[in-house]
Amino acid sequence: MAIIIGKETGFKSEANEKFGLKCPYCDIYAYMSPQSVPSFDNLTQTRPKHAGLVYECDACRAPVFLRFAVQTYAEDKIELSPNFTELERPKERFNFSYLPEQTGLLFREALSCYSNNNFNAFASMCRRSSAAALLVMDETEKLKAFDELLAAQKIANIDDETFGPIKDIIFSAGEGDDLPIVNRAQAGILLEVLKDMFYQCFVRPGKLNRAIKVRQVFSQDDDQIQSSA
Numbered sequence: 001m002a003i004i005i006g007k008e009t010g011f012k013s014e015a016n017e018k019f020g021l022k023c024p025y026c027d028i029y030a031y032m033s034p035q036s037v038p039s040f041d042n043l044t045q046t047r048p049k050h051a052g053l054v055y056e057c058d059a060c061r062a063p064v065f066l067r068f069a070v071q072t073y074a075e076d077k078i079e080l081s082p083n084f085t086e087l088e089r090p091k092e093r094f095n096f097s098y099l100p101e102q103t104g105l106l107f108r109e110a111l112s113c114y115s116n117n118n119f120n121a122f123a124s125m126c127r128r129s130s131a132a133a134l135l136v137m138d139e140t141e142k143l144k145a146f147d148e149l150l151a152a153q154k155i156a157n158i159d160d161e162t163f164g165p166i167k168d169i170i171f172s173a174g175e176g177d178d179l180p181i182v183n184r185a186q187a188g189i190l191l192e193v194l195k196d197m198f199y200q201c202f203v204r205p206g207k208l209n210r211a212i213k214v215r216q217v218f219s220q221d222d223d224q225i226q227s228s229a
């Protein structure tokens, strides 16, 4: 998406002035329309390396701030890089209430690192989160957790080379601090497989047990009403 700010023509974008992005406010993947764009004259005066543009989310009408690197200053136009930085990223969500206390605390911070594009800080916090989770598991539960991780790899069809570092981050706790360096794509996979592992190990059994307990309480109440009638 090359963006041009022309001296005479003003703002022009190849992507028909609209493009899709996950909105940090409504969490919907929506079209973004340009709302506020710096003028050619203002940029030419100070020639900053970066320019900030405000887009409007088509779904919730919130302003979304994006920062672009300026590629070229020419006589009649300014060209911005097609890549941009989102100043506010959508928050990653998880049902933390079913996690063991310390795991929940650490995983919440892990997701905050991910939302802020700090992928290696995220990977470090994932290791701390999984180490805290493994501490409260017995041997059978640990094996189950490992099986869930391998199942996720199979379901998502992730090759061994990609999955190796992710498995190390989650399961090599206590084996030194030599965590692999991860990029955005690997961090995305790590996020989804660890969420899935925590879901299978804590959220699913927690929810199921709670739901069954509620059913039992209601059926006991029914029995008491019937026997007293």
Ligand SMILES: [Zn+2]
Binding pocket: 023, 024, 025, 026, 027, 028, 030, 057, 058, 059, 060, 061, 062
């Ligand atoms: Zn929105």
